[in-house]
Amino acid sequence: MSQFPDMILEPLVRAALLEDLGTYGDLTTRTVIPAGTRYTARIVAREGGVASGMQLAAIAFRLVDPALALRVQVADGAPFVKGDVLAEVEGDAASILSAERVALNFAGRLCGIATLTAAFVAEAAGTQTRITCTRKTTPGLRMVEKQAVLHGGGFNHRFSLSDAILVKDNHIAAAGGIRPVLQAIKARASHMIRVEIEVDRLDQLAEVLEEGGADVVLLDNMDTPTLREAVGMVAGRLVTEASGNMRLARVAEVAATGVDYISVGALTHSAGVLDLGLDF
Template identity: 85%
Template sequence: MNAQPSFPDLILEPLVRGALAEDLGTYGDLTTRTVIPAGTRYAARIVAREAGIASGMQLAEIAFRLVDPSLEFHLHVPDGGAFDKGEVMAEIRGEAASILTAERVALNFAGRLCGIATQTAAFVAETRGTKARITCTRKTTPGLRIVEKQAVLHGGGFNHRFSLSDAILIKDNHIAAAGGIRSVLQAVKARASHMVRVEIEVDRLDQLADVLDEGGADVVLLDNMDSPTLREAVALNADRLKLEASGNMRLARIAEVAATGVDYISVGALTHSAGTLDLGLDF
């Protein structure tokens, strides 16, 4: 689908370590320690119960390795790759107790992130033949933003800002508090670094006209506009600024919105409403 460079394991390990600590609790894996004889070795497979796009396999591997560095992890479907129902995504060999202890955390990450990547791919497919790019938002699970946004990349989408410090995004409440569109853009021109990109939200065409007249923005977020209004906005803009459509972006509407000529379509549902793909670990 959309192979992306992996984050260094060093960045991802704290997320996985925290999840393992949560799952192991105070005394570790009591069930496995009780019923699995020491030295029992097994081979296990992560198997897809439904088709999708892979993401989170790097985190799954980290989970197994943190529990037991001697485990052998053989990846068959890399992050960003498509897989079919019943396909073997990875094989793990070694101590049965270690595999069982890491199983749930590994599958939780992989299932959740495969769900995001797969949902993203469905949205991206609706933009074919247009210049529109599907982007995510900051509506992510607290603590998991970095991996959820990477899952969007694995699904063929693009990332919006990662945090409040990445760029200036002026929303309606900023405009209200600052005294209007012209006032807020004048403040940006006076104070913002030349290295920072600026996006401003509008929900009416007269506001877009004010932005174009005043200057100071790189991108305009067209919030909750219907498709005819989006087409008018594209014509009024005349390729001067990048345009991002946002608000109520359901899958069934994406092809119509992409056809209006906007550059970006931001979709909070990529992360906040994605399901978890059904993956299993079979011995």
């Protein structure tokens, strides 16, 4: 799987290191570790999952000390089990210890997202439905959290408000209804921009289909029988996305309705941090 260039990710990692090292650097390490002490350390999985964040961990060690040698054993996007060594880093012990927490924070958080995404993707196996994330991400970390979703086998929704037109219920209310919204889009939007509109009732969906102007319809907070009826009404004319109340236990039955996408905010806003450790 392709990676972002390191130069794009470096500002994120640098900011985290500056936060952690504070004004005077790593006082503990500087005080107790003799100069010139060298070690090999391993990032070890305390539980199984899917790898993500290895690139950011590598950047953290390199920014602290370019002489550190890091060897990734489990690439981003690959599964691992408890006890697996995800990476090894060799060099100055003080440098390794100073970068340790930032490297593990990124890796643990992103492995958690990739692992949860993989669980949702597995529930939709055997159907055409794709699992996608949302914009419910940690401020400042959207790029890497969405990349972790890809590592887990999911797909990405919009990265920002400028990516596409996504008309939600509040837009419809403020603009005066579905027809005025779609008419404004057809009159003003560039032909290069994709358009998605949210509905939560079948009569709204019928209005969207009659008026035209959308590429994707977001079927929001519908129960499973209603979703199935909505997919039948669309009949392939629009891309369909189901959203709202998408618990892991519900994914299989929603995917069986034939929707094209299931968007899950929990992939990024509720994923746990995977337990990783750095062992000397």
